[in-house]
Amino acid sequence: MRVTKLDTYFLSIPLPQPVRTSTNTIRQVSEVIVKLTTDSGLVGIGEGHGPFLFNQGPAGMQAVNEIIQRITPLVVGEDPFNSERIWQDIFALTYRAVRGIPPLARQQRQLVTALSAIDIALWDLKGKAVERPVYALLGGALRDKIPAYATGFYYRDHEQPADLEREAALYMEKGYRTMKVKVGGLTPKADAERVRFIRQCVGDDMALMLDANQGWDLPTAIEAAQRCEASNIFWLEDPMPWYDERHTLRRLKAATSIPLAAGETEYSPFGLRTLLMEGLVDYVIIDSTWAGGLTTWRKAAVMAEMQQIPMAAHHDPQIHVHALAASPTGFILESFADPSRDPLWFELFKERPEIVDGSMSLPEAPGFGLELREDTLEKYGVKIG
Ligand SMILES: [Mg+2]
Structure with a gap:
C-alpha cells in the first residue's frame, strides 16, 4: 500500500x-x-x-x-x-x-x-x-470504556448565577461525573467564589477540575489555588505560562494540596519528557492533534507508565479514546457537552462515538472508525x- x-x-x-x-x-x-x-x-x-x-x-x-x-x-x-x-x-x-x-x-x-x-x-x-481499530495497533485495549469529563463554565458576557446553574444541570443530566471550570479570568477571590457557587450547584460527589489556561503568575496561582482548596478540587490545570514550567510548577506544587495537570501546549515528546520525568505534574495532558500525532502520544505513554502518571487527553475524544485505551496509565478524555462550544464535534462525523453516563465505549470499526x-x-x- x-x-x-x-x-x-x-x-x-x-x-x-x-x-x-x-x-x-x-x-x-x-x-x-x-x-x-x-x-x-x-x-x-x-x-x-x-x-x-x-x-x-x-x-x-x-x-x-x-x-x-x-x-x-x-x-x-x-x-x-x-x-x-x-x-x-x-x-x-x-x-x-x-x-x-x-x-x-x-x-x-x-x-x-x-x-x-x-x-x-x-x-x-x-x-x-x-x-482493526487503532487501539489494537497500539497494543490492544487495557479497558473497554474511557471516562470523559465535560469542559465548560467558560466566562461569558453578562454571566448570571442562573447561567452557571443551568450549565451544571446540563452536564449532570448527560451523566457526567467530572467537570472542568475556567479560572484565571477574575481576581483569585472572585474566581474562588465562582468555583464555590459551582460546587454548590453540582453537589459533593462531582469531581471538579480547574483550568487557568496559563493566565497566572506564580504568586497569583498560589493565592488562587489556596482560595479554591476548600471547594475540593480534583486538579488544577495550566496554572502558569509554558516558558517557565520547570520552576513555577515545582514551587506551586509545594504551596498547594491541589494536584496539578499540564502538557496540552507541548508540541514535542521532549517537552512532555520534562513534565513527566521531572515529576512536575500529577496528571499529564496531551493533545495528539497539536503535538505530532499518535506517534508522539506513544512515546509519552511509555514515560507516563514508567513514572506512574495518569494520562489525560486534550480535546478530540474520537481520536484519543484509542490512545487512552491502550496506554497503561490512560485515564480520562476531555469532551464538550454543549453544542454552542464545539459545533464541529456535533456536526463533523457521520456516526459520532457517544459519551454515555460520563464515558465513551471503544469503537470497533477499522482505523479510528470515523467518516466525515x-x-x-x-x-x-x-x-x-
Ligand atoms: Mg486546558
Missing part, C-alpha cells in the same frame, strides 16, 4: 456566542483535515489543531498549507506502515533539510500541526489496512491543497 494523494481541508465554524478563557476569547473553532488516498483504495483521515489556529479564517491557514505542500513529497509514495520514519523525516525539518526540502525552523509549531494531521491519517490507514460528513465539509470547509 502506498499513499498516492494528500488533500488538505480547513474547517472553521463561528460560535453562536464567544466564550472566554483567562487568556483568549474563542469566537470560532478551526481545524486542518488531511485526507490520504492510497493505491489500495483506502483513505485515511487526520485532524490537526494548534493555538495559532485560534479564531483564524481560511486566510490564517495559508502558512500551514504552504508547509503541507512542501512536505507532501515525504508522504506521497510512502507505505503508511512506515509512519515512524515519516514522523522522523517531518520532525527533522524543525531544524534541518530533509531529502532536498529546506528546513522549516521558523514555522516549527505550524509544521508540527501538519505532522499531527498526517500522522493521525497514517494510523487511520494502518488500522483500515488490517481491519460531506455536507459539513462543504458548509464550513475549504479545500486548500
Whole structure:
C-alpha cells in the first residue's frame, strides 16, 4: 500500500456566542483535515489543531498549507506502515533539510500541526489496512470504556448565577461525573467564589477540575489555588505560562494540596519528557492533534507508565479514546457537552462515538472508525491543497 494523494481541508465554524478563557476569547473553532488516498483504495483521515489556529479564517491557514505542500513529497509514495520514519523525516525539518526540502525552523509549531494531521491519517490507514481499530495497533485495549469529563463554565458576557446553574444541570443530566471550570479570568477571590457557587450547584460527589489556561503568575496561582482548596478540587490545570514550567510548577506544587495537570501546549515528546520525568505534574495532558500525532502520544505513554502518571487527553475524544485505551496509565478524555462550544464535534462525523453516563465505549470499526460528513465539509470547509 502506498499513499498516492494528500488533500488538505480547513474547517472553521463561528460560535453562536464567544466564550472566554483567562487568556483568549474563542469566537470560532478551526481545524486542518488531511485526507490520504492510497493505491489500495483506502483513505485515511487526520485532524490537526494548534493555538495559532485560534479564531483564524481560511486566510490564517495559508502558512500551514504552504508547509503541507512542501512536505507532501515525504508522504506521497510512502507505505503508511512506515509512519515512524515519516514522523522522523517531518520532525527533522524543525531544524534541518530533509531529502532536498529546506528546513522549516521558523514555522516549527505550524509544521508540527501538519505532522499531527498526517500522522493521525497514517494510523487511520494502518488500522483500515488490517481491519482493526487503532487501539489494537497500539497494543490492544487495557479497558473497554474511557471516562470523559465535560469542559465548560467558560466566562461569558453578562454571566448570571442562573447561567452557571443551568450549565451544571446540563452536564449532570448527560451523566457526567467530572467537570472542568475556567479560572484565571477574575481576581483569585472572585474566581474562588465562582468555583464555590459551582460546587454548590453540582453537589459533593462531582469531581471538579480547574483550568487557568496559563493566565497566572506564580504568586497569583498560589493565592488562587489556596482560595479554591476548600471547594475540593480534583486538579488544577495550566496554572502558569509554558516558558517557565520547570520552576513555577515545582514551587506551586509545594504551596498547594491541589494536584496539578499540564502538557496540552507541548508540541514535542521532549517537552512532555520534562513534565513527566521531572515529576512536575500529577496528571499529564496531551493533545495528539497539536503535538505530532499518535506517534508522539506513544512515546509519552511509555514515560507516563514508567513514572506512574495518569494520562489525560486534550480535546478530540474520537481520536484519543484509542490512545487512552491502550496506554497503561490512560485515564480520562476531555469532551464538550454543549453544542454552542464545539459545533464541529456535533456536526463533523457521520456516526459520532457517544459519551454515555460520563464515558465513551471503544469503537470497533477499522482505523479510528470515523467518516466525515460531506455536507459539513462543504458548509464550513475549504479545500486548500
Ligand atoms: Mg486546558
